[in-house]
Amino acid sequence: RRIHGDVPTHEVSWSPALDESGKGFTDIIYEKAVGEGIAKITINRPERRNAFRPQTVKELIRAFNDARDDSYIGVIILTGKGNDAFCSGGDQALRGSDGYADYDGFGRLNVLDLQVQIRRLPKPVIAMVAGYAVGGGHILHMVCDLTIAAENAIFGQTGPKVGSFDAGYGSSIMSRLIGPKKAREMWFLCRFYNASEAEKMGLVNAVVPLEKLEQETVKWCREILRNSPTAIRVLKSSLNAVDDGHAGLQELGGNATLMFYGTDEAKEGKTAYMEHRKPDFSKFSRKP
Ligand code: S0N
Numbered sequence: 001r002r003i004h005g006d007v008p009t010h011e012v013s014w015s016p017a018l019d020e021s022g023k024g025f026t027d028i029i030y031e032k033a034v035g036e037g038i039a040k041i042t043i044n045r046p047e048r049r050n051a052f053r054p055q056t057v058k059e060l061i062r063a064f065n066d067a068r069d070d071s072y073i074g075v076i077i078l079t080g081k082g083n084d085a086f087c088s089g090g091d092q093a094l095r096g097s098d099g100y101a102d103y104d105g106f107g108r109l110n111v112l113d114l115q116v117q118i119r120r121l122p123k124p125v126i127a128m129v130a131g132y133a134v135g136g137g138h139i140l141h142m143v144c145d146l147t148i149a150a151e152n153a154i155f156g157q158t159g160p161k162v163g164s165f166d167a168g169y170g171s172s173i174m175s176r177l178i179g180p181k182k183a184r185e186m187w188f189l190c191r192f193y194n195a196s197e198a199e200k201m202g203l204v205n206a207v208v209p210l211e212k213l214e215q216e217t218v219k220w221c222r223e224i225l226r227n228s229p230t231a232i233r234v235l236k237s238s239l240n241a242v243d244d245g246h247a248g249l250q251e252l253g254g255n256a257t258l259m260f261y262g263t264d265e266a267k268e269g270k271t272a273y274m275e276h277r278k279p280d281f282s283k284f285s286r287k288p
Contacts, residue, residue, distance in 0.1 A: 007226075009215075015033075018030070019062045021062070028042060028059045030042075038222075039075075041076065041078050041079070042079050043056060043060070043086075046082040046084065049131075051088045051090065054110055064076065064117050068121050073123065074221075074224065075221040079130075082130075083150070083210060086133040087133060089138070112169075119240055124146065126145065126146045131150075131153060142177060143169055148205060149199070149206070151209055152195070155192065155204075156193060157170070157190055159190070160187065160190055171187065237252040
């Protein structure tokens with residue numbers, strides 16, 4: 001017996017979205033699918049192969065926060081504008097001696113905050129990759145939960161070529177994904193890998209023709225959306241827990257607390273406090 005029928009294949013219709021500040025975006029496009037729980041965040045700097053500057057990252061953080069807080073949204077797509085690049089990493093033109101500087105002259109590496117945000121976000125994030133995902137852009141796709149790649153996608157690290165490196169998630173998660181030897185190869189040699197090589201390495205979940213990229217990604221979103229949001233939420237945090245150390249356990253533990261609050265046992269504790277009486281936990285079994 002099939003639990004679900006076929007995944008709907010109708011075309012998705014995107015509508016522009018804002019966050020609670022009501023301010024628009026310059027470096028990204030933020031959209032939500034009409035009538036379904038999908039948000040799409042697009043890095044919109046195609047003339048720079050979607051390289052990010054601090055402003056881009058600030059806007060990405062705002063959009064991801066909004067998608068997290070919107071209880072109607074269950075899956076988030078991260079992508080880049082155009083077919084040439086998902087993201088080419090930090091904007092090298094703005095790189096100074098203390099990170100990347102734009103609007104106020106201070107250097108920043110705020111993409112690291114974005115990486116953590118995506119890992120902790122209690123909803124799946126899918127990287128939809130056409131063209132180059134290189135440098136810090138490659139790391140962004142790796143911290144996403146799933147990656148759907150177009151046949152023209154190219155993956156690689158460039159840091160050691162341009163005098164930079166990501167010794168955080170960019171190294172540890174890569175090693176987990178493709179194994180320690182291959183991770184060393186990717187970082188030490190700075191080779192580029194095509195989509196089918198990336199699929200064999202375990203870097204991506206699926207490779208599809210470029211013209212089917214969004215259709216296929218939306219199909220994966222719809223399949224996820226049919227499943228239990230709480231199960232997905234807890235699974236995401238449990239899949240990350242070991243690698244994310246105390247912060248990973250905190251996320252997983254937070255989910256346990258969240259669910260415990262819904263039980264009569266937890267409610268008895270709160271109610272007793274509010275009623276200025278001793279809690280009576282005697283009716284709750286100590287399960288084996
Ligand atoms: C992506 C590549 C391979 C595309 O080649 P293609 O198709 O031949 O296009 P180009 O002609 O090279 O590029 C078109 C225009 O876009 C500009 N451009 C491309 N990438 C960037 C970029 N990253 N920064 C600024 N400009 C970029 C080109 O200059 C060109 O413009 P015009 O026509 O005006 O010259 C190819 O473009 C390429 O190799 N790009 C550079 C890739 C790269 O080295 N990226 C930086 C790697 N480092 C990081 O990302 C570190 C950032 C990071 O995540 C991080 C992590 C941990 C700790 C710190 C950091 C941190 O933020 O530093």
